[in-house]
Amino acid sequence: MPNPKQALKSRPVPDDSPGGPRFRTYRLTLPPVSGVFRPRLVALCAVLTAATFLLFCWGLTTGDYPIGFTDVVRALVGSGDPGTVLVVRELRLPRALVGLLAGIAFGVSGALFQTMTRNPLASPDMIGLTQGAGTAVVAGIVLGWDGGLGTQALGLFGALATALIVYALAWRRGTTGYRIILVGIGVAWICTSATDYLVAKGGRFQAQAALGWLVGNLNGRTWDQVGPLAVALAVLLPTALLLGRLLRTLQLGDDVATGLGTRVQPVRLAILLAGVGLIAFATASAGPVAFVALAAPQIAQRLARTAWPPTVASGLTGALVVLGGDLVARTLVPGTELPVGIVTGVLGAPVLLWLLARANRAGSGG
Amino acid sequence: MSADPTPADPRPAGRVPAPDPDLRASGLRLAYDNRLVVDGLDLAVPPGRITAIVGANACGKSTLLRALARLLAPKEGAVHLDGRAIRSIPSRELAQRLGILPQSPLAPEGLTVIDLVNRGRSPHQTWWRQWSKADEQAVRRALDATGMTDLADRPVDELSGGQRQRAWIAMAVAQGTPVLLLDEPTTYLDLAHQIDVLDLITDLNRRENRTVVMVLHDLNQACRYADHVVAMKSGRIVAEGSPAEVITAATVEDVFDLTCQITTDPVSGTPLVIPIGRHHGARAR
Numbered sequence: 001m002p003n004p005k006q007a008l009k010s011r012p013v014p015d016d017s018p019g020g021p022r023f024r025t026y027r028l029t030l031p032p033v034s035g036v037f038r039p040r041l042v043a044l045c046a047v048l049t050a051a052t053f054l055l056f057c058w059g060l061t062t063g064d065y066p067i068g069f070t071d072v073v074r075a076l077v078g079s080g081d082p083g084t085v086l087v088v089r090e091l092r093l094p095r096a097l098v099g100l101l102a103g104i105a106f107g108v109s110g111a112l113f114q115t116m117t118r119n120p121l122a123s124p125d126m127i128g129l130t131q132g133a134g135t136a137v138v139a140g141i142v143l144g145w146d147g148g149l150g151t152q153a154l155g156l157f158g159a160l161a162t163a164l165i166v167y168a169l170a171w172r173r174g175t176t177g178y179r180i181i182l183v184g185i186g187v188a189w190i191c192t193s194a195t196d197y198l199v200a201k202g203g204r205f206q207a208q209a210a211l212g213w214l215v216g217n218l219n220g221r222t223w224d225q226v227g228p229l230a231v232a233l234a235v236l237l238p239t240a241l242l243l244g245r246l247l248r249t250l251q252l253g254d255d256v257a258t259g260l261g262t263r264v265q266p267v268r269l270a271i272l273l274a275g276v277g278l279i280a281f282a283t284a285s286a287g288p289v290a291f292v293a294l295a296a297p298q299i300a301q302r303l304a305r306t307a308w309p310p311t312v313a314s315g316l317t318g319a320l321v322v323l324g325g326d327l328v329a330r331t332l333v334p335g336t337e338l339p340v341g342i343v344t345g346v347l348g349a350p351v352l353l354w355l356l357a358r359a360n361r362a363g364s365g366g
Numbered sequence: 367m368s369a370d371p372t373p374a375d376p377r378p379a380g381r382v383p384a385p386d387p388d389l390r391a392s393g394l395r396l397a398y399d400n401r402l403v404v405d406g407l408d409l410a411v412p413p414g415r416i417t418a419i420v421g422a423n424a425c426g427k428s429t430l431l432r433a434l435a436r437l438l439a440p441k442e443g444a445v446h447l448d449g450r451a452i453r454s455i456p457s458r459e460l461a462q463r464l465g466i467l468p469q470s471p472l473a474p475e476g477l478t479v480i481d482l483v484n485r486g487r488s489p490h491q492t493w494w495r496q497w498s499k500a501d502e503q504a505v506r507r508a509l510d511a512t513g514m515t516d517l518a519d520r521p522v523d524e525l526s527g528g529q530r531q532r533a534w535i536a537m538a539v540a541q542g543t544p545v546l547l548l549d550e551p552t553t554y555l556d557l558a559h560q561i562d563v564l565d566l567i568t569d570l571n572r573r574e575n576r577t578v579v580m581v582l583h584d585l586n587q588a589c590r591y592a593d594h595v596v597a598m599k600s601g602r603i604v605a606e607g608s609p610a611e612v613i614t615a616a617t618v619e620d621v622f623d624l625t626c627q628i629t630t631d632p633v634s635g636t637p638l639v640i641p642i643g644r645h646h647g648a649r650a651r
Contacts, residue, residue: 035496036484118474245493249485251477255437255468260541261461261489307477307521 041304041313048300048316055323056100060092062330098221098285099322099340101229103292105282107300107318108240110293111309112275115247116268119181123294124159124279127184130288131191132162133280138195138210142202151213152228155284162187163276167269216289216341218326225285232281237315239274244311247271251308289325289341291348292318321348386413387463387544387577389434393443396429396601403429404601407443411545416571416578418592420585422622426601427581428469428549434579435466435547447545461489465543469550469581471534473522479533480518483508486540508540512566528559535566546570548580552587560584564591589613589636597621613637 074080075088110123136158296318297309329338389411396404432438552560589609631638
């Protein structure tokens with residue numbers, strides 16, 4: 001095993017080109033591994049990770065029975081007062097974990113879709129996937145199949161079925177990103193109409209339960225919701241990261257990507273499946289939390305100053321938005337817990353508008 | 367910061383392709399949906415040379431180039447590279463032998479030149495080896511060869527049209543393929559930048575022995591910059607050979623339905639097409 005400090009060479013690209021420009025990217029080698037090292041992106045990910053951890057623990061401290069920050073961290077690793085450990089681990093941790101994992105899934109899924117289609121509008125909450133999950137879950141509630149795992153399975157089924165319908169309708173000797181968006185927006189409206197019809201048709205209690213889920217909610221999450229989501233992320237996140245390299249060529253357009261040896265249709269299908277899987281499991285666990293899949297990748301991209309939504313940073317931003325939103329939702333009105341989806345909707349939209357306006361003034365476009 | 371300009375690097379950009387590539391099409395039948403564009407076309411690309419495909423709008427020249435680059439699957443016939451049908455070559459392996467620059471490609475907003483050029487290396491990269499020493503050298507040489515080193519950190523969408531086209535050519539150069547296919551590389555460029563890009567392509571051909579096939583609109587530029595001219599009309603090859611053989615008054619009248627006189631380019635000695643039109647020359651009087 002070589003000394004990593006010696007093996008890890010990182011230096012500016014133009015070192016041996018006299019008078020060359022200073023590049024903001026560096027070559028990183030740990031033979032045989034090599035990659036592009038972007039200091040800003042790495043720093044951003046570190047900051048986002050730290051912020052996410054802080055918010056995660058902060059969320060665990062708040063509740064009917066306040067627990068100090070250090071006690072929370074101690075309870076997480078299993079030491080401390082047994083009562084505190086029980087409250088933190090059994091009552092509060094599932095909620096925080098669903099928020100964290102769903103946030104990551106929303107962010108990464110949005111980044112995959114937006115890069116693949118070269119369009120920020122093509123996030124899963126715009127092209128009908130979350131709406132499809134909503135229709136399935138509301139149908140379940142109104143028609144009487146309620147219950148924790150029932151809701152999850154239905155949400156999953158709804159998102160996957162909608163993705164299949166969108167893909168099939170958009171298929172014409174292959175698909176393009178643009179056609180997926182147009183078809184997706186149409187399908188999203190059909191799903192929304194169907195959901196509205198079901199809510200109107202259902203009884204008062206059922207309608208209330210349906211609306212409570214539709215707005216995106218972390219209240220009363222248990223380990224039953226954490227398990228499937230964690231397993232899904234364990235499989236889909238590495239897949240998403242592996243596909244990242246191929247996404248970078250796909251972003252140059254289908255013809256250029258083909259010329260660079262990327263098999264466009266299989267890669268697009270794989271990205272679609274990974275993105276749909278992430279959004280389906282996240283929506284099934286946390287409900288359709290508004291705006292996260294759309295806004296998180298865009299926020300991460302502007303913070304990282306890259307020309308694409310960076311996958312890892314998008315996931316962390318998504319987690320930050322969901323955890324932060326949930327914290328605000330729980331503490332804003334004393335004695336009442338607002339659903340997180342209301343907060344992300346209210347906060348996410350202006351943040352995105354502000355970023356777009358700032359980027360356009362700076363001349364770097366939005 | 368750079369104070370003095372970087373001296374031009376005499377080394378070739380990318381590895382020098384060893385044996386001359388053999389790219390040929392046989393019995394090509396190309397169609398979009400059911401609209402037949404090219405019917406029964408045979409072509410052997412001269413290795414180590416610059417070939418220009420010329421013809422009127424919608425004669426199938428871009429379609430032919432797309433088929434040569436496996437962007438379009440032929441209805442009948444096949445394209446062979448070094449004796450193998452390109453459909454049977456794994457896409458990654460093919461991308462190491464044959465590069466294509468489509469007409470007016472669009473870079474994502476904010477993508478820097480160096481990131482774009484680095485993507486040209488993707489057929490040589492794996493997910494754990496995303497920027498090897500060889501990649502870095504190829505990218506740097508491609509930037510040098512195209513004169514883009516000083517602009518490497520600039521976003522592609524903020525460059526002028528000529529610089530932007532150079533950035534894309536740099537990406538294709540970094541790909542390091544023995545064969546380079548270019549679809550109208552001078553579109554939307556002013557005259558000075560057109561000449562600039564064509565000179566650059568000539569450099570790539572002469573210094574690095576790359577085989578170039580490009581679709582060109584301007585006949586005089588095709589005569590001057592190509593070794594081999596392919597004139598197409600209605601999906602067929604009408605004439606093929608050296609510029610002097612192909613660009614004659616009779617061929618131009620046949621291919622473009624344009625009467626003209628051919629004289630000699632005083633600078634390069636290649637044929638120069640002087641179109642006549644309805645208002646000038648003997649006919650007008």
